[in-house]
Amino acid sequence: xxxxxxxxxxxxxxxxxxxxxxxxxxxxxxxxxxxxxxxxxxxxxxxxxxxxxxxxxxxxxxxxxxxxxxxxxxxxxxxxxxxxxxxxxxxxxxxxxxxxxxxxxxxxxxxxxxxxxxxxxxxxxxxxxxxxxxxxxxxxxxxxxxxxxxxxxxxxxxxxxxxxxxxx
Amino acid sequence: xxxxxxxxxxxxxxxxxxxxxxxxxxxxxxxxxxxxxxxxxxxxxxxxxxxxxxxxxxxxxxxxxxxxxxxxxxxxxxxxxxxxxxxxxxxxxxxxxxxxxxxxxxxxxxxxxxxxxxxxxxxxxxxxxxxxxxxxxxxxxxxxxxxxxxxx
Numbered sequence: 414x415x416x417x418x419x420x421x422x423x424x425x426x427x428x429x430x431x432x433x434x435x436x437x438x439x440x441x442x443x444x445x446x447x448x449x450x451x452x453x454x455x456x457x458x459x460x461x462x463x464x465x466x467x468x469x470x471x472x473x474x475x476x477x478x479x480x481x482x483x484x485x486x487x488x489x490x491x492x493x494x495x496x497x498x499x500x501x502x503x504x505x506x507x508x509x510x511x512x513x514x515x516x517x518x519x520x521x522x523x524x525x526x527x528x529x530x531x532x533x534x535x536x537x538x539x540x541x542x543x544x545x546x547x548x549x550x551x552x553x554x555x556x557x558x559x560x561x562x563x564x565x566x567x568x569x570x571x572x573x574x575x576x577x578x579x580x581x
Numbered sequence: 582x583x584x585x586x587x588x589x590x591x592x593x594x595x596x597x598x599x600x601x602x603x604x605x606x607x608x609x610x611x612x613x614x615x616x617x618x619x620x621x622x623x624x625x626x627x628x629x630x631x632x633x634x635x636x637x638x639x640x641x642x643x644x645x646x647x648x649x650x651x652x653x654x655x656x657x658x659x660x661x662x663x664x665x666x667x668x669x670x671x672x673x674x675x676x677x678x679x680x681x682x683x684x685x686x687x688x689x690x691x692x693x694x695x696x697x698x699x700x701x702x703x704x705x706x707x708x709x710x711x712x713x714x715x716x717x718x719x720x721x722x723x724x725x726x727x728x729x730x731x732x733x
Contacts, residue, residue, distance in 0.1 A: 544701030551703075557642045558710055562703060564717035 414447060422448060426455050610665025612683050613732040614707070618657040618673045619643070621650035621716075621724040632656060639728055642712055650724055660732055663689075670694075673727055681729075689713075691729060707731060 418441075424430050425438045442448050471478050540560050542551045550563040619635050620627070621643065632654035634640065640653045659671040661681060668682040680692040687708050693700045693715055707713055709731045716726040 539705065541704040542701065543703075545699065549701060554642075554646065557645050557712075559642050559646070559712045559714060560703070560705060561646065562701070562713075562715045564700075564715065567718060 414451065418448070419451065422452050423455060426452060426459070610683070610685060611662060612665075612687060612689065612707075613660065613662045614681060614689070615728075615730055615732045616659050616661065616671055616673050616679055617655055617726075617728045617730075618677070619726040619728055620654045620656050620719070621648060621726060622652050622654070623650055623722075625652050627652075627654045629654075629656075638710075639712065639730070643714070643726065648724070649722075653726075677727065679727065679729070687731075689729075693727070709733075 421430065421434070421438055422442075425435060430438060442452060540551060540553055542549065542562055544562070544564070546564070546566070548565055550565060552561045552563065553559075554561065617635070617639065619639065620632065635643070635653035635655045639655075643653050644651060657674060659673060661669050661671045663669045663681050663683040665683050665685050668680055670678055670680040672678040676696045678694045680694065682690040682692075684690055684704070686706065688704070688706045690702060690704045691713060692702050701715075703713060703715070705713060707729065711730065713729040714726050716724055719725045
């Protein structure tokens with residue numbers, strides 16, 4: 414069926430055709446079963462659409478109405494998301510890994526720091542000095558953190574550790 | 582963005598962990614020492630232009646001792662790094678040298694050698710800031726000191 418005839422049938426149904434054109438269309442419908450079928454289909458479609466043409470009014474503004482829908486979608490997504498995360502064992506392992514690593518780093522940094530800082534009681538610092546000559550004196554200054562071993566030999570002594578030549 | 586950060590955080594943590602562990606392993610048990618030959622005198626100026634004033638902390642600690650010498654000059658300084666359980670030696674002057682054995686836990690055994698002969702041995706912990714000083718008389722009522730300390 415030609416498109417022109419289809420449009421005429423639509424116009425006929427809508428009562429938009431003038432009498433001069435309506436009569437041939439009515440004659441065609443009496444003879445042409447396909448045209449009658451199309452007209453019947455058009456009538457059914459119009460009847461079906463008529464039910465949806467009611468002027469539905471939203472109880473609030475359009476923006477507010479859609480924002481409510483958006484919020485509801487977000488709320489439901491948030492409820493689904495934790496279930497997904499929990500479902501992955503790797504994801505939960507990663508969640509644990511980060512704080513465990515952070516704690517491990519803090520422990521290591523602490524150990525390194527402790528290695529740098531001396532907590533030993535210097536008052537209890539043990540000094541063991543053994544000298545070939547029994548005249549060596551060992552003195553401990555706890556306040557200054559200093560151990561002094563004094564070799565009271567004359568400068569020219571064979572037992573002296575260093576020569577004046579070494580110094581001057 | 583927060584997802585990106587949370588996915589990278591474990592990797593960053595692991596890298597930092599490895600760096601720290603490596604740094605710790607690198608410095609484990611090793612002790613770095615400075616041995617200084619110091620000359621003590623009552624004169625404020627040394628006749629030897631190569632002498633430098635002693636390090637401030639060394640000078641201050643020696644000045645706190647009941648010595649008559651108030652001025653201290655650095656004649657020579659050597660640095661030695663001794664791994665845990667090992668022994669290393671270094672000459673402090675022409676006739677004096679030291680052997681240091683790292684006993685672990687910052688404890689050292691220092692052997693003093695003067696004119697080729699072992700003069701004595703001192704064993705003690707030498708934490709940072711601690712000085713081990715061996716001294717004796719020098720000519721013209723001056724004094725020599727061998728100062729051993731942990732390097733900064």
